[in-house]
Amino acid sequence: MxxxxxxxxxxxxxxIGTATELAAFKKVKRKTILFYATPSYRKRTSDKSLRTIKLLEEVEGSD
Known part of the structure; x- marks a missing residue:
């Protein structure tokens, strides 16, 4: 997965992409991209800063 x-x-x-793809896109480390998704990063920055949102995967067969 x-x-x-x-x-x-x-x-x-x-x-949109994996953490590794986004890191290459922004020329930062993978863990920096993951940090952009944390609550502590959101508290430290404004709403106009970079944000990473984890996309939910649709599970087949679950109704």
Whole structure:
């Protein structure tokens, strides 16, 4: 299972991909991309800062 993330700056979607792909896109470490999703990062920054949102995977057969 590969986890995908969405990278936003404010309300603008920059890119969707794995943490590794987003890190290459922004030229930062993978753990930096994961840090953008933490509550502590959100508290330290404004709403216009970079944000990483973990995308939920749809599970087949669950109604």
């Amino acid at each position: 590969v986890l995908e993330y969405a990278l936003y700056r404010g309300d603008v979607l920059l890119k």
